[in-house]
Amino acid sequence: MAVVRELHEIAEFERVYALFEDIWHFGPGDPPITMEMMVALAHAGGYVAGAFEGDRLVGGSVGFLAAGGALHSHVTGTAAGRGIGLELKLHQRRWALERELGRITWTYDPLVRRNAHFNLAKLGARPQEYLPCFYGVMGDAINQGDESDRLLAVWSLTAPHVAALARREPVAAQVPPDAVIALADEGGRPAPGSPDADTVLVAVPEDIEGLRGSDPGTAKAWRHAVRDVLGGLMAEGRRVTGFSGKSFYVVEKV
Known part of the structure; x- marks a missing residue:
């Protein structure tokens, strides 16, 4: 299991930036977050965290405080298929609850099945708004010029189904037979x-x-x-x- 902790040092932010670049292969001048912005966010009380397996950084997440008592999780990237994303999200939830924040929000591509399953079925977040071409046309290696439609996900941290999922208790989506x-x-x-x-x-x-x-x-x-x-x-x-x-x-x- 990965160990997740907050980050505060420039060398750590540089490692997170390198991890994100390795995942997305951003175009010139097109990163979703810079190392300098991570420095500023961490200093101002925002959320900058890394997931480690031993000394190896295997995930990172950056967020900022938002209106209405929320943390907005701006960008999260992980090594695929090892449960690191869930550990990062659970760390985010603990961090937010310790600061008496009731919600975490983020955006994601509604067309990516694994992200939809993770966000809705494993975490219990719920889409609140459909945002057409929210970031414009994206030129990184994953999006390849696609329009950046996004769903705004809202994670109500103390909702009963969210708390159950955080305890690793399964909560199945209810689909009526006449759907x-x-x-x-x-x-x-x-x-x-x-x-x-x-x-x-x-x-x-x-x-x-x-x-x-x-x-x-x-x-x-x-x-x-x-x-x-x-x-x-x-x-x-x-x-x-x-x-x-x-x-x-x-x-x-x-």
Whole structure:
């Protein structure tokens, strides 16, 4: 298990920046955070933390205090597939609760299945707002020129389902038997269905990052389909209540 701790030294911030660069391969002048900003945030009481396996840095997270008693988690990056992201998030939660903050917020790409599953099913965060092309067109190696649609996730730290998940207790998304599919994945392409039900399901592609490189046209079709369907449903006031089967957003009428 990785050990997560706050960071305060310039040499540590340089290691976090190098880790982020190794993950995203940013374009010239296009990093989401600079080493100088990490120095300022840490000094001003913001959140800068690293996850370590022995002496090796395997994850980093940077956040700042936001209006309404919240921590906004701006950027988090980890070595893949080793549970480091969960350890970082649980450390964030403890840090925020110690400072009497009730929420942590962050944005993520709604098309990335593993992130949606992690954020909604493993952490219990809930999307609050659909943000089309929030950061503009992104040129790093992962996004490859895709439009940066984002969901604003809100993690209510003391909600019963969040507390249960933090204790590693499973909490399954509840999908009623009469739920209908508002957006399906048919042969790897988006296929709009019917939004006319109390609960609808919105699919996302199996591997949007692979599609950006192998089939940019289909990747773009997914981007606009999810924006239209999921973004449209949320704009109508419907609420995303979970992520089911590692494939579908669960969206309910309020």
